[in-house]
Amino acid sequence: MSITIALAGNPNCGKTTLFNEITGARQHVGNWPGVTVEKKDGVYKKDKNVVILDLPGTYSLSPYSAEEIIARDCIVKERPDAVINIVDGTNIERNLYLTLQVIETRIPTVVAMNMMDEVESRGDKIDCARLSKILGVPVVPIVARNGRGLDDLMKAAISVANTKQKPNQLDVFDKGLSDTIHAVADVLGNADNEENQWKAIKLVENDEIIAATVPDSKKPAVDALVQAANKNAGGDAEAQIADYRYQYISKLVKECVKKSLKGGQEITSDKLDKILTNRILALPIFAVIMYILFACTFSENFLFIPGLPSPGQWLAGVVETVWGIFQEAVVGLAEGIGASEWAVGLVSSCLDGIGAVAGFLPLVLVLFLLMSFLEDSGYMARVAFVMDRIFRHFGLSGRSFIPMLMGFGCSVPALMASRTLESDKDRKITMMITPFMSCGAKLPIYLMFATTLFVDSNQTLVVFSIYMLGIVVAIIGALLLNKFAFKAETSNFIMELPQYRIPTLKSVLIHAWEKVKGFAVKAGTVIFASTVLIWFLSSFNLSGMCDMEESFLASFGNAIKWIFAPLGWADWRASVGVVTGWIAKENIVATFGQLFGGVSDEAVEAIMAGEEALPAISEVFTKVTAYSYMAFNLLCMPCFAAVGAIKREMGSWKWTLRAIAFQMCTAYVVALLINIVGNLIF
Amino acid sequence: MTLREMKPGQQGKVTSVGSAGAMKRRIMDMGVTPGVEIKVIKVAPLGDPIEVNVRGYELSLRKDEAAQIEVQVS
Structure with missing residues (x-):
């Protein structure tokens, strides 16, 4: 049986290099329908049953650019068996912002901590084991440029795909916001359903694309909850959510990353x-x-x-x-x-x-x-x-x-x-x-x-x-x-x-x-x-x-x-x-x-x-x-x-x-x- | 003071990020959220955009966008 693994990551994080390394450059390049965004897929060079899909490089899964919409549609609608989220270890704070959003979808995920050679040469240390435990996903250190760690990465990805290992549900938001999200998911149907939970977060984020998918019968109830959340957030729940994510990341980085003293150099x-x-x-x-x-x-x-x-x-x-x-x-x-x-x-x-x-x-x-x-x-x-x-x-x-x-x-x-x-x-x-x-x-x-x-x-x-x-x-x-x-x-x-x-x-x-x-x-x-x-x-x-x-x-x-x-x-x-x-x-x-x-x-x-x-x-x-x-x-x-x-x-x-x-x-x-x-x- | 008024080399803490909408979301997605340390690195050769350092990386944005970001200069 074949499995599909999607590669997600920020622009400039080494995603293309990783894709080329694991597919051996035998790949199919085309366009996503209707847009000038490149679509690439290939198969894992060591196992022809593993299809690798390269998502467009994005910083976020918000609905504001063609790339972001494609990346999230692919993850949420087509539900690949696993997502490899590539993180640039030298720029970990901003890269983890996408990671949190990928984890919100609760799809089996592996984090590939890239550019570890540069991290080491700067004298920084990233505690991958600890990060892995908190996020509930394997975190594999790699150097995509020279292929270091790629076998381990693929093993981990295939394993989470087969066992359907879900990431942890993270405590990113405060109680009030979590309750609202839960309530919105409840209106959508079963609040324990992961898709409803994800949609609920997006609705509270004032996401118009997702809002358009809410059936008319449920709209008034959802709108009331979202409006209340906006009011609590001083008019902008979307900004508050982005803020909470970064606050969570700051804590995470404090716990798992040791910056060397020569940081100012x-x-x-x-x-x-x-x-x-x-x-x-x-x-x-x-x-x-x-x-x-x-x-x-x-x-x-x-x-x-x-x-x-x-x-x-x-x-x-x-x-x-x-x-x-x-x-x-x-x-x-x-x-x-x-x-x-x-x-x-x-x-x-x-x-x-x-x-x-x-x-x-x-x-x-x-x-x-x-x-x-x-x-x-x-x-x-x-x-x-x-x-x-x-x-x-x-x-x-x-x-x-x-x-x-x-x-x-x-x-x-x-x-x-x-x-x-x-x-x-x-x-x-x-x-x-x-x-x-x-x-x-x-x-x-x-x-x-x-x-x-x-x-x-x-x-x-x-x-x-x-x-x-x-x-x-x-x-x-x-x-x-x-x-x-x-x-x-x-x-x-x-x-x-x-x-x-x-x-x-x-x-x-x-x-x-x-x-x-x-x-x-x-x-x-x-x-x-x-x-x-x-x-x-x-x-x-x-x-x-x-x-x-x-x-x-x-x-x-x-x-x-x-x-x-x-x-x-x-x-x-x-x-x-x-x-x-x-x-x-x-x-x-x-x-x-x-x-x-x-x-x-x-x-x-x-x-x-x-x-x-x-x-x-x-x-x-x-x-x-x-x-x-x-x-x-x-x-x-x-x-x-x-x-x-x-x-x-x-x-x-x-x-x-x-x-x-x-x-x-x-x-x-x-x-x-x-x-x-x-x-x-x- | 807004980020736009800051000189290269100055740094400070972001206190608020402008009006709502796609632009604000984009700025926040890139890590410019209230409380974060930000430093102006340089201005482009033609006088606009500017380059800042935030969360350990370099970000460029136009002066009009920078004008929406309030900063407490340290």
Whole structure:
């Protein structure tokens, strides 16, 4: 018979490390339904019958964040056979706050007292046996980073799961409050039932989610008791309960923890922090770290050496070259055996589809090696600390800075980086606006228009203004989404600044690998399918294979071009460009090259680099409408790879489609304004 | 005095934690409850948020949030 063990703990307590150690990194990563919160499960590497479920890191089981609601729903509703509560021994007071709440559920629990090596090296002592006796749960000292104590931990967890050993009922509250809780549980049904007891505590805490589950017949009685409790607590029973829990913990810590006398001494982490968030040095250091992050992933002139690609670009180049050779060989082979033109085209487009996915993997890999390092080392929290002042004005967290910065390189890894944000709301908004940052693939479009239509103007200013437009629209978009789409949620910035720690190589590698795998598998299908679909539409019509000018896509372009009339470019070729741009934005240039006069591949390369103009496009575009077209393609749905990344991170089609709808509407409105205002001025 | 008005290096005892609601609960969940010792460590480079030490760990919060926390400076 299989048993399920859930891992619960604060953020930064070593929960992910523990999870990786006990599952051996063979794990399944997905999303909890409807939210951008990561769901991970795996099996115990020494016993395949033990399923390990990683709950989101939380400080409490209160109902105020997606993470907290998921963690408590999982514990209370799905009732795992046991909960392993990981406690950071170096930060025991605050960590035990969650422990008390886990114990309140009366589910068989084991406390894993983590980071015991650090506790010992500080000269502190934790009396695990005594703590275990008071709480009525096994307390196992461990060091998750090196695996110390994990066998004992798992033995204890499996044992409490099998014997259904319940934690003690603790005397946390005073008599009056306990009596009220008991009375509320009594109204709910049997007061000895653990679920009723837990619900009763939550009801006295004014928990609205639990209050909504109380049947109407019992509501008046419950409300009366809760109101009385609130009155006794000076209007706020919730705060009183939190206070009682911490008072209880203070007593517990006094009894079970011996702090060494050198407690006042500064540890290395504090010294490091004095430099990294120093009033004067913090911003320059931050800029350098962000530069390294960006340059290692995207730079074409790494370390300022012209032509030297960054590790990310170099790897991407290698993958592209190898894939190109392979693709050429396969297509050559297909032609050699006399396959028909459409079969060769199909094979080639399928390989394109896979290549489109593979080409992004190196960027994702390199960025996430660095991101996991920043996250695990504790610096990511400081990024938020340093940038909060700026980003709060847009209703976002300081951590949104990283996805938005990376967006200038490529939206795909940038969108995936939004996972490091603290709240579900921030993650969603950041994902919706990150594609507005003009990525590298959009630059060739601007260059084509700049060299063709803006010869007599300041071309640099034209291109630069498009980049600025993206930033401004992103900020306005964030403000609007905050005000209208997510208005119920207030943002706060009450955040732990964890100690700096040197990340283990293993955990950095596992995290980067998870990201690469997640993108390849979950985003890959979206990218592959849409690439092949667009190939089909652009090379077929009802009578079979044809040139793009006569394809379904051309008919489609003709059919929809009126939509774009208000934007100033009601031309089927322009509409087709928008669609082929979804495969990859730079495709717009190749499409235009083909549709406006059939220029050669070399010429397309030159146009992309801004070295050559494409005069034929001035038949359709004026300066104003060209600007409107550039703005539309900057802001509209990003390429399929980025959509795949949004789907992977949002974890739901509903939110993916909402994001796309938001981007399409934004693009339309902005391009419309540009066309109207532009024609008034020029 | 509120936590917002305290200077880096100053410490004191929390006497009350602001108005009710999600924010108050969150502050209390993080261990800032009446009676606890709290010390201001530093202010962020751009002047906000601030970093405090409470219950043996570092917590950061915005000045607006700190303004709701009353402290008896020692």
